[in-house]
Amino acid sequence: MEALYLVLPLALLFSASAVGFFVWAAKNGQFDDLDTPAMRILFDENKHTKKTNPPNKTTPP
Amino acid sequence: MTSTKPNSPPTEPTADPPTPSQAELPCDHCGLPVPKGLLRADRKAQYCCNGCEMAALLLNEHGLEALYAQTLQGKPTRSQATQEAEPYAHFDDAVFQKLYTRPYKNSQIQEIELYLEGVHCAACIWLLEKLPSLLVGVHEARIDFRRSALRLVWNPEHQRLSQIALFLDRLGYPPHPYRDLYKGSHQQKEDRQMLIRIALTGAVAGNVMLLAFALYSGIFSGMEPAYRNLFRWISFLLTIPSMIWGGSLFFRSAIGALRAQSLHIDQPIALGLAAGFLSGAVNTFRGHGEIYFDSVTALIFLLLVGRWLQRRQQRMAAQATELLYSLSPSRATRINGEQRQSVSVEALQSGDIVEVLAGETFPADGVICQGHTLIDSAILTGESRPTHRNEGDSIFAGTLNLSAVVRVTIQRAGSETRLGQLLREVEETSQKRAPIVQLADRLAGRFVVVVVILAIITAILWSHLDPSLALEHAVALLVICCPCALALATPLAIGVSIGRAARRGILIKGGALLESLATPGTLWLDKTGTLTEGNFRLIQWLGTTRLSDPSSHHPHPNTPLSNPLSHHPQPNAPLSDSPVSTALFSPISHPIDELPTEHAGQPSLPALIQALEAQIAHPIARALAQALPQSRASDLFDVQHTVGEGITARFANDTLAILSPSAFVRRFGPLPSQAEATLETITLDALTPALIAVNQQLAAIVALGDPIRQDAASTLQALQRKGWRIGILSGDHPHVVHAVAKRLQLDLQRCHGGLSPEDKLRIVNQTPAPVVMVGDGVNDAAALSAATVGIGVHGGAEACLAIADIFLSRPGMTPLHELLDGAQHTLHAIRRNLRFSLSYNILGATLAVAGMIGPLAAAILMPLSSLTVVTLSFRAYTFPTTAAADPNAACPVTPPHSALSA
Known part of the structure; x- marks a missing residue:
């Protein structure tokens, strides 16, 4: 059970970093507007330039 | 109908789709039918207006034709492009920019938040956020869909704001400055902080709960003291930040309430x-x-x-009302010698001359220096009839301004105007108002006392039984009696209610406020615009609808016997000796909706009057032209309009006249006694009569007035049954107020007319609480703020929107009933919540x-x-959960769910 002395702080560090990430996101304004981005995601940004899959690209084995 | 008084720019983009029966070509840009005159055979694309053509051109130029694919159904985006060359010139004023813009990071670039009309789908967002690639000098354009707000960052050296505004207007999104830029960013900061607090306390609660699980299972299965202590210490350390960041809010407000010697659930x-924390x-x-x-x-x-x-719910409601008053106009046309200049209202000074078109509001106090017109001062005084100004x-x-263009020399502008003074008074009253003590807070006071006494009893009891456990049990009592459910009960019930009410346009x-609305008290209502519709309408048509009555001895115009000369108008000829036909007029009332357009192939009298009145700009004429049935073009000629008297015209062989009673008597002699009686009834009903004469003989009498809202009588009766004491406070003539009160079966003792805003305020202050005031005008604003709850209604003035605690964005009185009902249900829900949580506490x-x-x-x-x-x-049932069915529920903020399903 001595592993607890290592795992417990690690787990806490983990949740602390999650909170930290949330704080960063909130301060960045990620939660200010919850409606517009849901629609913004529908737009195909660069239809003409952005080709994700070049035709000659082979799929990895 | 727009959501504000007629002075607000109409929100066009949601216009009706073209009716297929007209078989007209749809506009390639907006889908509305193309007027015949604008059809062009030489090209494929057809546009219904220049705005659309311009928008299509712009889109094509920038390779954005994809818009049409995005909108699919050809969403109408026609703009209300004004006729002026530079309708947005006032956006460049230094005064305007000082008020609404702020520097963005470095001082060169500016930032502004604009409220856009007509943003209602994903394609709008897409198009508007392309703005930086469409216009030079625009750096950033971001849409906040829920608020229809555009945050714009631009460089004033490369692009003038007025040009950007004009561009937006041409695209079909007329922009308005957002009033509270600074307030908005302050709120945003608060919001973020609250979210962070919730996240932190949530994470702590989750982790401490996990540790507690281990500790509790340790009680049953045994646990090494070293690990037990470790878990306890970690729990303690984790709780500290939660207490500092989250718990401090409750301590602060509890201490604040204690200092103010008031009770609070905190x-x-x-x-x-x-x-709990200290003993832990x-x-x-x-x-x-x-x-x-x-x-x-x-x-x-x-x-x-x-x-x-x-x-969150409260703020969304507040924002929706703020949007409504962002729509009110903030510009005026100043005359500089020969030049017209569009300036913001804030830039006007005494001595300036401004031009005010028909349909616009006067921007400042002043004296008419050119022209004469009819004005509607209902907003300021509550008077329902238009008055003449020379x-x-x-x-x-x-x-x-109702009927004509006038020029006004300004005497007082800005806060010195009568309007400004009223607003200042309103602010003062609203600051004096005592906060409402909520049910939960009142309960909390007794709760504290009971809990402390119980804790002491427990301690004393256990010090006799087992002194080592006394303190522990007392602490356990304090913790278990912490009224979590009690404190959650009110905000949750209210939050849910506010959200549902907003979907019903409330x-x-x-x-x-909801709690104070739940118990019936005194309900004061404004008359003009609240109980009545606030505009002049045709209410009664009494008499014949035929141009010539076959029963009378008057010859039919189509018979060859009739001699056209004998029917020519002789306006001032004495007619007392001519045989006045009393047979022609009998006061038969006809339903307005069912007035015929023709009789035996001939246009009916109402249709002819409609055609005649459609040519005149006068409130009475407009009301008649709107209400009467339209027929195909009829040949009226010799139209003569005498200001203050009426209109005469000829149709085929007949002469028509629409006159005021006094003008009728002057021209055609005394009225038949039946007509006199009818006129008397009309006047008693506080309506304005107009007399229609055919060939100098009375044919019909029309009654016009400000009609009482259809749902007013039933609503008020239902409310009276519930125990509300209802009265009217109006600035209109007492005579009119009494007529309305009689019709609504209200207690005449409580219906007051001829009141100034100060009188209204005094009466509201003298009424014992709870007082609810419902109004729409600036003259109600002070009373609204003094009342326990002030309710503004659909179409209200800006000041009234700003000050009202509750705003009904659906027309009519039904929402008021819904609101009061909903408040009662909400209070029931709160009470039930409190009962449940208290019983848990008693058990504990x-x-x-x-x-x-x-x-x-x-x-x-x-x-x-x-x-x-x-x-x-x-x-809990509070408000109906379905969204309001009325399509006119002109809440300008399109609710996101409806936008998504569209």
Whole structure:
């Protein structure tokens, strides 16, 4: 059970970093507007330039 | 109908789709039918207006034709492009920019938030956010869909704001400055902080709960003291930030309330939190005894979430009302010698000359220096009838110019105007108002006392039984009695209600208001615009609808016998000796909707009057032209309009005249007695009569007035049955007020007319609480702010929107009934919540006094009680859950759910 002395702080560090990430996101304004981005995601940004899959690209084995 | 008075720019983009029967070509840009005159055979694309053509051109130029694919159905985006060359020139004013813009990061670039009309789908967002690639000098354009707001960052050196505004208008999104840029960013900061608090306390609560699980299972299965201590210490350390960031809110407000010697639900909460945390801390150091960290952290987290929900709903309602008054015009046309200049109202000074078109509001107090017109001062005085103003007469800011273009020399502008003074008074009254003490707060006072007494009893009892356990059991009681469910009950029930009410077009800006609306008190109503529709309409048509009555001895115009000469108008000829036919007029009332357009192939009298009145700009004429049936073009000639008297015209062989009673008597002699009686009834009903004569003989009498809203009588009766004392406070003539009161069967003792805004304020102040005031005008604003709850109605003035606690964005009186009903249901829901949470607390307290409770029982009881309350709050019936069916529920903020399903 001595592993607890290592795992417990690690787990806490983990949740602390999650909170930290949330704080960063909130301060960045990620939660200010919850409606517009849901629609913004529908737009195909660069239809003409952005080709994700070049035709000659082979799929990895 | 737009959501504000007629002075607001019409929101066009949601115009009706073209009717297929017209077989007209749809506009390639907006889909509306293309007028025949604009059809061009030489090209493929057809446009209904220049705005659309321009928009299509712009889109094509920038390779954005994809818009048409995005909109699919050809969403109408026609703009209300004004006729002026530079309608947005005032956006470049230094005064305007000082008010609405702010520097963005470095001082070169500017930032502004604009409210756009007509943003209602994903394609709008797409197009508008392309703005930087469409216009030079625009750096950033971001849409906030829920608020229809565009945040614009631009470089004033490369692009003028007026040009950007014009561009937006041409695309079909008329922009308006957002009033509270600074307030908005302040709120945003608060919001973010609250979210961070919730996240932190939530994470802490979750982790402490995990540790508590281990500790509780350790009680049953055994646990090494080293690990037990480790878990206790970590729980303690985790709870500290939760207490500092989340718990401090409750301590601060509890201490604040204590200082103000008032009661607040936060006081027992703070007591419980403090007891739990301190005893837990002491026991952690001691290494034995109970800790309550799991309950304490969960409590903080849940309470914060409840409060956040209520605040969010309240703010959304407040924002929706703010949007409404962003729509009111903020510009005026100043005359500089020969030049017309569009300036913002804030830039006007005394001595300036401004031009005010028909349909616009006067921007400042002044004297008419050119022209004469009819004005509607209902907003300022409550007077329902239009009044005449000549050259040299004074006019007040905020009143509406109805009929003609006039020029006004400004005497007082800005805050010095009558309007400005009224607003200042309103602000003063609203600051004096005492805050509402909520039911939960009142309960909290007794609650604290009972809990403390119980804790002392427990301590004394156990010091006799087992002194070592006395303190522990007292603390357990304090913690278990921490009124989590009690504190959640109110904000949750209110939050849910406010959200549902907003979907019904009822915008509630404060939660405590719902409680004060639940018990019937005195309800004061404004008349013009609140109980009545606020505009002049045709109400009655009495008499014949035929141009010539076959029963009379008057020859039919189609018979060859009739001699055209004998029917020529002789306006001032004495007619007393000519045989006045009383047979022609009989006061038969015809339903307005069913007036015929023709009789035996001939246009009917109403249709002819419609055609005649359609040519005249006068409130009475407009009302008649709107209400009467339209027929195909009829040949009227010789139209003569005498101001203050009436109109005469000829149709085929007949002469038509629409005259005021006095003008009729002057021209055609005394009226038949039946007509006299009819006129008397009309006047008693507070309506304005107009007489229609065919060939100098009375054919019909029409009655015009400000009609009472259809649902007013039934609503008020229902409310009176519920125990509300209803009265009218109006600035209109007492005579008119009494006529309306009689029609609505109200107690005449409580219906007052001819009141100034100050009188209204005085009466509201003298009425014992709770007082509810419902109004729409600036003259009601002071009374609205003084009342316990002030309710603004659809179409209200800006000041009234700003000051009202609740705003009804649907027309009519039904929403008022819905609101009062909903308030009552909400109070029931709150009461039921309180009963449940109190019974949990009583159970907990009993167990604690008996010494049968530990942290485990607390950890189970508390979430259980909270869960009950949450479920009850969401299940409770308050407002109808369906969105308002009325398509005119002109809440300018398109609710996101409806936009998504579109």
